[in-house]
Amino acid sequence: MTGDELPRLGAWVKLPAPESVELLALAGLDFAVIDAEHGAIDIRTMATMIAMARGCGIAPFVRVPGTAPRDVQVPLDAGAAGLFVPQIDSVAQAHEAVRAVRFPPLGERGASTSGRAGQWGRTPLSDYLRSGNNDVRLVVQAESVTALSAIGEIGAVAGIDAVFIGPMDLAVSGQFQEGSPEMADLITAAEQSCADHCIPLGTVASGHAAELLQRRGYDFLVLGADTTILRQAAHALVNSARAATLGARR
Incomplete structure (x- = not known):
């Protein structure tokens, strides 16, 4: 996920079924976020889902x-x-996330090449460490007024x-009401701060909102969850079938 790419599309995976990842890949999504x-x-x-995603050509987060x-x-x-x-509400918490996820000198993550990330021991240690610090993506979630107010500083943490x-x-x-102008203003200011600091930005989106969010500069979007997609599709299918049945009876 980098700022010079077209907006990338993904979905949450909440069902404990690897097939969810496979189905999202077949739908054409770029990434899945195993929740x-x-x-x-x-x-x-989770480990099976990660393997499934890689086999299906979709990035597993x-x-x-x-x-x-x-964790x-x-x-x-x-x-x-x-x-x-x-x-992640502060710069201090952002540094804590980096310490947990990155290898030295950036962080304190423990090293072991014996897992899938190290190709079961096949990857040289130097390559494994380089990949962990350069290729693994760390996305922090800003989910409070405090976080959005400091989003530029949080996103700028190495x-x-x-x-x-x-x-x-x-x-x-923030105890905001749905559609609150105060919340909308806070998000707009956070978007501008990320743009000013060249920080890649993502959020959730649904329906026609995805197009609007892309125009507002978002680099990646989560289009809902496997559970929501299943429920909505089933609801639409049932409504369509019931309408057809009622029409046939007239």
Whole structure:
């Protein structure tokens, strides 16, 4: 995820089923975010999803629950293309995320080439370390008034690749009403700050909002979750079938 690319499209994966990743890849998405923060996905299933994504040509990201070594080490060793780290409210927390995710000298991540990230021991240690610091993407989520107010400084921390604005948690933490002009102004100011600092920016989008957000300068968008996509498609299918049935009876 870099600022010079066309906006990339992805989705959350919340169902503990590797087939969700496969289906999202077949739909043409660029990346999937395996949700270990809100989804009931165990470590083994996560590792299988990462392998499935790589086999299907879709980039596997993991949204981790925190920055403890166990939170970040397992998905990275399993071959995740990057991590989404939630609720980063300050520069200090941004540095903490970098320390957990990056190898020295940027961070303190433990090294082991024996996993998928090291091609099961085949990758030389120097290449494994270089890839972990240069190729793995670290996306921090700004989900509070405090975070959005400091988004330029947070995104500028060395080792962070992009910032993701989480509007739902922002609304909850700031006690904003839906469609609040105060919240809209806060997001607009954060967008401008990221543009001024050349920080790649992402958020969630649905329907026609994706086109608008791309025009506003977002570099990557999460178009909902596998659960939502399934529910909405099933709802539309059922409504269509019921309407057809009623029409046939007339």
